Amino acid sequence: MNHNELNQIIETVVAKNAEKIDRESFYPKSALDALGKAGILGLISAKEMGGQGFGLREASQVVENLAKVCPSTAMVTMMHxxxxxxxxxxxxxxxxxxxxxxxxxxxxAWSENGSRSHFWAPIGTAKKNDNKILINSQKSWVTSACEADSYVWSTQPLSAEGASTLWLVTNDSVGLQQPFKFDGLGLRGNASSPLKAENIKVDESSMLGNDGAGFDIMIGDVLPVFSTLISSGSIGLMEGAISRAIKHVSSTQHEHIKTSLAELPTIRAYLAKATIKKDMARTLRDDTIQAIESGREDAVLRVLEVKAATAEIALEVTDTAMRVCGGAAFRKDLGIERYFRDSRAAFVMAPTSDVLYDFIGKAVCGLPVFG
Ligand SMILES: Cc1cc2nc3c(=O)[nH]c(=O)nc-3n(C[C@H](O)[C@H](O)[C@H](O)COP(=O)(O)OP(=O)(O)OC[C@H]3O[C@@H](n4cnc5c(N)ncnc54)[C@H](O)[C@@H]3O)c2cc1C
Structure with a gap:
């Protein structure tokens, strides 16, 4: 992977727009265009298709580096x-x-109004009508809604057994509606709004995988990638928050006692603990990649653990960054409150931390995890 090109895009496009993206809920289209041109959107696509043929390790680096500067851009890229x-x-x-x-x-486009964070159980339907398939669903959250060119869309199976089937739905589909635009607490530029499908017509060839195979694809193909990449986003935003906090405490004085905030042992101890937690999160993420790549026996457990751990650690670390910077962190100009808000998405993104604790608990007790 060409790291120079990525760094240049981060410096010249992502960083330049980061504040506007957060303030105006502005979708990072210019960053995506630049990432596309540089081949980074095709990073994990096969070489014979014109892609770069890289894997999860390199994609994690991209998402982590983007998240340091703009977690919204990182989220859109990781969902891509x-x-x-x-x-x-x-x-x-x-x-x-x-x-x-x-x-x-x-x-x-998986989460729905009906089954909410239980994305593996869509309520929306796909029904055969003449030689077309009619899709009807109420998706509750779709990153890049009305901005992406297509959606990997889940419904109940057409006729097979199983919990779900996946379809390719294009953004220009007749019947695709956006009930309202995204105006969220954090990740304000990721355009995560609801989407409604009202009798969207697709060909049967738009089915991705077999009818009824959605669950296996969600858990077998996507979950390892999603968990690792969203964790990389959390790690990147922790880096961003800690480095801004260090800059602030190092450059801010209590003039009457002629000491910087960094000279207070309490402040340094908070930053030390936050750094340890962030580094533990990265070590777990790297071990998860190693477990997946080598097909290690504990790979599934690591995949479940890494998302829960990094999402929760990001909450603690960004809270610490707010604390050590005092009242100054409340102001937007310091840039720390944005990481605090943005960090709050990972633990509610499905599978949520609490659902993961249940899955991990079942795994360690020897019970069927997804049963
Ligand atoms: C910024 C952002 C971007 C998103 N992007 C996408 C996207 O691109 N595509 C997509 O499909 N979805 C997306 N989502 C949706 C996300 O994956 C979740 O489905 C959604 O956040 C869940 O919210 P909810 O209100 O429906 O949760 P609910 O299901 O209502 O959960 C409420 C609470 O109950 C807890 N809970 C639920 N079930 C259990 C259980 N069995 N055991 C213990 N506790 C439980 C949850 O942990 C949570 O704390 C996005 C969400 C956010 C915030």
Missing amino acids: FCGTVVIEKYGAKELRKKIATGNHVTTL
Whole structure:
């Protein structure tokens, strides 16, 4: 991977727009265009499709580096990689080529108003009508809603047994509606709004994988990538928050006693603990990648652990960054309160931390995890 090119995009495009993205809920289209042109949106696409043929390790670096500067841009990019994993394995060649060459942005449309964070159990339907399939769903949250070119969309199966089936739904589909735009606490630029499908017509060839195989694809193909990449986003934003906090405490004086905030042992101890936690999170993320790459026996457990651990640690670390910077951190100009707000998405993104604790608890007690 060309790190220089990524760093240049981060410096010249991502950093330049980061404040506007947060303040105005501005979608990071210029960053995506630049990432597409540089081949980074095609990072995990196969070389024979025109992509770079890299894997989770490199995608994690991209997401982590983006999140240090703009967690919204990181989120949009990581959801694109998650959708890409499905399309690479089950999608049509033409579409794979478009993604590989940076000309198509995709995402996942799984969570629904009805089944909420239990994304593996869609209520929305796909029904055969003449030679078309009619899709009806109420998606509760879709990152890059109305901005992506396509959605990896879940419904109940057409006719097979199983919990779900996945479809490719394009953004120009007739019947695709956005009930309202995103105006959230954090990740304000990631355009995560609800989307409604009202009799969207797709061909049966838009099915991704087999009818009824959605659950296996969600858990087998996507969850390892999603968990690792969202963890990388959390690690990146912790880096961003800690480095801004260090800059502030090092440059701010109590003039009457002629000491900087960094000279207070309490402040240094808080920063030390936050740094240890952030580094533990990164070590767990790196071990998870190693477990996945080598097919280690504990890979599934690591995949579940890493998202829960990094999401919760990010809450603590960004809270510490706020604390050590005092009242100054309340102001937007310091840039720390943004990381505090942005960090709060990972633990409610499904599978949520509490659902993961249940899964991990079952795993360690020897019970069926997804049963
Ligand atoms: C910024 C952002 C971007 C998102 N992007 C996408 C996207 O691109 N695609 C997509 O499909 N979804 C997306 N989501 C949705 C996300 O994955 C979750 O589905 C959603 O945040 C869950 O919110 P909810 O209100 O429906 O949770 P609910 O399901 O109502 O949960 C409420 C609370 O109950 C707890 N809970 C629920 N079930 C259990 C259980 N079995 N055991 C213990 N506790 C439980 C939860 O942990 C939570 O604390 C996004 C969410 C956010 C915040």
